[in-house]
Amino acid sequence: MSQPIWSAPVRYAEVDQQNIVFNAHYLTYCDEASTAYFRAAGLxxxxxxxxLVTSTITWRGSARWGDEVAVTARCTATGRTSVTFAFTITASGRPCCEVSxxxxxxxxxxxxQPIPDDVRARLRGDQDRDTGAAAG
Structure with a gap:
């Protein structure tokens, strides 16, 4: 999904003494976006x-109080029991970070447990759209 699936204004409580969003909040934003993704997919x-077993964040910039944070989410891989997501977070249109x-x-x-076949098919559909491959 290339359009933001979740967005919200930065709350005052999310900003640290450096006047930027404290780093742990970006994972909360991803959690909100993954829930929105699963809801939109009927999953x-x-x-x-x-x-959650692994998170990797690559920083590009910072969000500040008053910014609108927007998150895109897409499934990039499915394994037998695992699924990998890529998130892109922006603040008022500025790049903040990519999260895997x-x-x-x-x-x-x-x-x-093995991911059920019907779930795998829905998740694979997102991957196929990214690569231009036909689902199936």
């Missing part, structure tokens, strides 16, 4: 079973 039930996350699908006890 909230699947989302309840994913566990890996989630593992697991049962209630935390044991990794």
């Amino acid at each position: 909230l039930g699947f989302a309840e079973g994913v566990r 996350t890996v989630y593992v699908y697991a049962d209630a006890s935390g044991v990794p």
